[in-house]
Amino acid sequence: MNFHDRLDAAWADSGSMLMVGLDPDTSRFPPQLLGRPDAVFEFCRGIVDATAPYVCGFKPQIAYFAALAAEEQLEALCRYIREKHPRLPLVLDAKRGDIGSTAEQYAREAFERYGADAVTVNPYMGHDSVAPYLEWDDRGVIVLCRTSNPGGSDLQFLEDRDGTPLYLRVASMVAEKWDRGGQCGLVVGATFPQEIAKVRERVGDMPLLIPGIGAQGGSVPDTVLAGRNSRHTGMMINSSRAILYASSGDDWRDAAARVARETRDAINAVTP
Amino acid sequence: MNFHDRLDAAWADSGSMLMVGLDPDTSRFPPQLLGRPDAVFEFCRGIVDATAPYVCGFKPQIAYFAALAAEEQLEALCRYIREKHPRLPLVLDAKRGDIGSTAEQYAREAFERYGADAVTVNPYMGHDSVAPYLEWDDRGVIVLCRTSNPGGSDLQFLEDRDGTPLYLRVASMVAEKWDRGGQCGLVVGATFPQEIAKVRERVGDMPLLIPGIGAQGGSVPDTVLAGRNSRHTGMMINSSRAILYASSGDDWRDAAARVARETRDAINAVTP
Numbered sequence: 003m004n005f006h007d008r009l010d011a012a013w014a015d016s017g018s019m020l021m022v023g024l025d026p027d028t029s030r031f032p033p034q035l036l037g038r039p040d041a042v043f044e045f046c047r048g049i050v051d052a053t054a055p056y057v058c059g060f061k062p063q064i065a066y067f068a069a070l071a072a073e074e075q076l077e078a079l080c081r082y083i084r085e086k087h088p089r090l091p092l093v094l095d096a097k098r099g100d101i102g103s104t105a106e107q108y109a110r111e112a113f114e115r116y117g118a119d120a121v122t123v124n125p126y127m128g129h130d131s132v133a134p135y136l137e138w139d140d141r142g143v144i145v146l147c148r149t150s151n152p153g154g155s156d157l158q159f160l161e162d163r164d165g166t167p168l169y170l171r172v173a174s175m176v177a178e179k180w181d182r183g184g185q186c187g188l189v190v191g192a193t194f195p196q197e198i199a200k201v202r203e204r205v206g207d208m209p210l211l212i213p214g215i216g217a218q219g220g221s222v223p224d225t226v227l228a229g230r231n232s233r234h235t236g237m238m239i240n241s242s243r244a245i246l247y248a249s250s251g252d253d254w255r256d257a258a259a260r261v262a263r264e265t266r267d268a269i270n271a272v273t274p
Numbered sequence: 275m276n277f278h279d280r281l282d283a284a285w286a287d288s289g290s291m292l293m294v295g296l297d298p299d300t301s302r303f304p305p306q307l308l309g310r311p312d313a314v315f316e317f318c319r320g321i322v323d324a325t326a327p328y329v330c331g332f333k334p335q336i337a338y339f340a341a342l343a344a345e346e347q348l349e350a351l352c353r354y355i356r357e358k359h360p361r362l363p364l365v366l367d368a369k370r371g372d373i374g375s376t377a378e379q380y381a382r383e384a385f386e387r388y389g390a391d392a393v394t395v396n397p398y399m400g401h402d403s404v405a406p407y408l409e410w411d412d413r414g415v416i417v418l419c420r421t422s423n424p425g426g427s428d429l430q431f432l433e434d435r436d437g438t439p440l441y442l443r444v445a446s447m448v449a450e451k452w453d454r455g456g457q458c459g460l461v462v463g464a465t466f467p468q469e470i471a472k473v474r475e476r477v478g479d480m481p482l483l484i485p486g487i488g489a490q491g492g493s494v495p496d497t498v499l500a501g502r503n504s505r506h507t508g509m510m511i512n513s514s515r516a517i518l519y520a521s522s523g524d525d526w527r528d529a530a531a532r533v534a535r536e537t538r539d540a541i542n543a544v545t546p
Contacts, residue, residue, distance in 0.1 A: 063376055065372060065376045068380070069379035073343065097371055099396050099418075104335060107335075107341035110341040111337065111340040115341065115343060126398045126418060126421075128423065128425025128428030130425035132425075133425075146371075149399050151400065152402055153401040153404075156401055156447065157400055160434055162432055162433060163437075165435075168440070171432060
């Protein structure tokens, strides 16, 4: 089963295109976890179990764990997700990009050490920087295309002689050349729905990972209308902070579950 | 003292523009380290002490440590370099790139946890993805520009309406807009000396990190002629595998020292 098949199954099983991003920021943890050495794991586990009924997958952001020297807690969290929620794909958000021999090491980190189903990567160094991930043929590689931050335009909007912006060149390159076996996806920010639509037009039914709803302000209806594919799926719509920190009190799990359910419902209200 | 000043001092003190990349590949370790739990640290420490007289700095590649779950050994190594070789800048090769709130976490990882003097970053997500590193005003930020791998051309060579390739747009952007206080450098591969020269022409005396000599085949004289600045310095010329694995026997430290000395001498033979 390749990554596209695995996502198709997750969308069908869960009836959801919401993905929950796991960005543990200890300064926003609920009081009941303060001072615990395993607070990062316990917080993320609480969020995972509370939101699992409403999502198509989870996306831990490795930077938050690395800043806290919490790699062991990330390993434990990934193992927990794989064991307790095996039908929900696990996307490691790492945005790696390096030459082939180094990319092999990052692929081992993502797929072997953390057991991720997919990893996000940066296209700036070109095909051979992504090829080592593609050799893992049952795993996914989600390539940055049009990112949700304001500075994304600095490079991604530069136009070539034909007037095609860089992010659309990346979309075509991934769809036509890099993806040979149902492995690739693209990151396209919810803050730019018109550009989601242009990417969708170029890449057929390819899965899109869409950050930027919730705390970053992207609109759910605009995102869904622009991004869904011919089968009315095709999106991992990510929300992190709006769900993780829905409450700073002892009801944090319930609050996260409620916001996740509401977000899933808002997405499904658009999908016919 | 900002990063440019720190590099100037290192070039002057050491009389070298060679940087040694620390990419620990356990399958190539000498027999005497086999089976040791601290083999990664001990190997890198051996290389550091053997080559320190011939270099202007060290560049650990974090992917090799991450694939082995050896972050604690990387922490110990960085601490060792800072304590034993405090005049030699420590560049963490991580090539990170993410939105601002996530980049803050990666900046903490590089500068606080590992205590690096500088970190490599990817420009694809634009200025706000790099700004959190620049807030650490005594540290350096080395931006990918023209990379040494064949696929580097896939994106970096795309030309805009004026015929300017992307990598030169990145070079100008970093020199004119991103670097406000002696903080920035650029990665330009030794495998493309003509392009090193074009970057140098655009960025004045800005430091360049130049991978690609040694195992990747870049020519030392061509690199030096193309890349030196108006003060006949300005380059961190990186070699990793050719030095680390100069011998697979018990003489690995001596062999690494010899290759490092010869490489420094080859660089200095070009510099007047």
